[in-house]
Amino acid sequence: MNQYQKFNQNYINGNWVDGTENKTVEMQNPYNNEVLAQVSIASLDQINEAFDGAKNAQTNWGKDAALRQEVMENAVDYFKENKEDILEILTLESGSTAVKANLEFDLTIGLMEEASTMVNKVGKFEEKSSIIPGKMNENYRLPKGVISSISPFNFPLYLSMRTIAPALALGNAVVHKADIQCGLVSGSLIAKAFEEGGVPPGVFQSLLTTPDVTGDIMFNHRAISRVSFTGSTPVGRRIGQVAGEQLKDVSLELGGNAPFCVLSDADIDKAVDAAIFGKYLHQGQICMMTNRFIVHEDVYDEFVDKFVARSKDVKYGDPRDSDVVVGPLINEKQIEKSLDNIQKAKKAGYDILLEGEQIGNILTPTVIGNVDNNSELAQTEMFSPIALISKASSNDDLIAKANHTEYGLSSSIFSRDEEKAREYALNLTFGMTHINDQPVNDEPTAMFGGMNQSGIGRFGSPYIIEEFTEGKWISVQKQAREFPF
Incomplete structure (x- = not known):
């Protein structure tokens, strides 16, 4: 048994406790539906307790830079010392393949090390x-206070730490709610790392609970100074509405x-090399994944032929097999949505160039070729290993089609002419554009964030x-000031 299967509890005010909601949830391996752990979920009273505890603990934490530095460095050491178990629980709980698990682990380490440099900011x-x-002006940056952190299932560890690590380093307390489907790796594991690192009680709180219990409390509790959420655009809109009523700040990374x-x-x-990675990494369950391939008509047939040929060779199966590229989708509901999109x-009469097969929770x-870029299908986030390919009549038409979406997170562009590609990239209404690369990129010191309906705010140092x-x-008035009256 992986050590983190034992940490199936909430971490509240420095204690590991069962939830008191009188409801249990099973955490399952998405590949074979094996039950990894059973969790008694946190109640509304416990959520209130966590926020109140965070509020009380934050002030001293925010004033102690030396302790923050020590805890951050210890937490990094803990991750490195427990790497193999962390990689395994990523695979068991989220269906991560070896490539994806290692990528997520390395991104998390890089992020935490960069966060450690922020302690003295x-x-x-x-x-x-x-x-x-006779006056001198001084500008300060002070901890925000209590950060409410809500993370998704797809890159559960990294997308949790992307908020938690810099927030703690900068002197904030954090109340974190992981997606319950991956609550071990993105909740309990993180709590254990910071507990071992010496974080004071209350500074980091990990809640294993569900939206039907939390309601809006993760967005509007009186203690919250900022809400940091990664997830769907509809939920992001709700958070913006609720938090906005109380003038609470939000950081939203959405669809x-x-x-x-x-x-x-x-x-x-x-382009095909990059396309295979940017479509099939983690079964396409990534907000930045390539959702639409938009190809100039002059090279459409060549691209399609080579991409389909490569797609046929992509290995799928048990993610514990190090050669597997496509593992399971997170749950049966995602499988059903994907099959419905194929139908x-x-x-619609599009070209089914390679039809996927359901094998358990694997698709x-x-x-799918010659997809109408204006169609409902092309405007839907697939979140699966379904590749949609559309044809453009010119480069300008291609860019116009790319911009025809309510979203604006990540994008990519392939051209031999770097200057022309950069000019087009600046015209793409996305927060991030990658030239001669695929759109799934993140770095600790890069400006990460979306435009339009893909979010508010920027991550990265x-x-x-x-x-x-x-x-x-x-301001400090060093000499007596003369007033007009």
């Missing part, structure tokens, strides 16, 4: 002279509809510092 950072004689743009002069072999494509790669701290101006 709190406090006075700038002095400026004043227009008033995507990433275009993979293949211009007429693209190197098709290199919609057939009904094998599916490629140093951009996250402004999100998770509060600006304060102190």
Whole structure:
């Protein structure tokens, strides 16, 4: 048994406790439906207890930079020392293949190490002279307070830590609710790492509970200073509405509809290499995944032929097999949605270039060609190994089609002409565009975030510092000031 299967409890005010909601949830392996752990979920009273405890603990934590530095470094060491068990629980609980689990682990370590450099970014950072004689202006960044963190199932560890690590480093307390489907790896594991690292009680709280219990409390509890959420756009809209009523700040990373743009002069072999990774990593269950391939008509047939051929060779199966690329979708509901999308494509008369097969909770790669970019299908986030390919009559038409979506998270563009590609990239209404690469990219020091309906705010250092701290101006009148009355 993996050690983290034993940590099937909430971590509240420094104690591991069962939930008191009188309801249990089974955490299952999405590949074979094996029960990994059973959790008694947290009640509304316990959620209130967690927020109140975080509020009480935050002040001293925010003032102790030396302790924050020590805890952050210890937590990184804990992750490195327990790497193999962490990789295994990522596979068992989220269906991560070996490539994806290792990528997620490495991203998490890089993020935590970068967060450790932020510890001393709190406090006075700038002095400026004043227009008033004898006055000095001081600008400070102070901890925001209590951060409410809500994370998804797809990159559960990394997308949790992307909020938690910088928030803690900058002196905030965090109340974290993982997606219950991956609550061990993105809740309990993180709590254990910080507990072992020496975090004071109350500074980090891990709640294993469900939306029907939480309601809006993770968005509007009186203790919350900022809500950080990664998930669907409809839920993001609800958070914005609820938090906005109380003028609470939000960081929202929401849905995507990433275009993979293949211009007429693209190197098709290199584009296909990138396309395979950017479509099938983690079974396509990534907000940045390629949702639409938009290909210039001059190279459409070549791209399609080579992409389909490569897709046929993608290995699928048990994610514990190190050669497997496509493992299980997270649950049966996601399988049903994916099969329904394939039926919609057939009904619309699109080209079924490679039809996927359901094998348990696995959907094998599916490629659909000549998709109408304006269709409901093309405007739907697949979140599965279904590749949609559309044709463009010109490069300008291609960019226009790419921009035809309510979303604006990530995008990519392939061309041999770097300057032309950069010009087009600046015209893509997405928060991130990658030239001659696929759209699934994230780095600790990159500006990460979306436009339009894909979110609000930016992750990455140093951009996250402004999100998770509060600006304060102190002026010091060093000489007596003369007043007009």
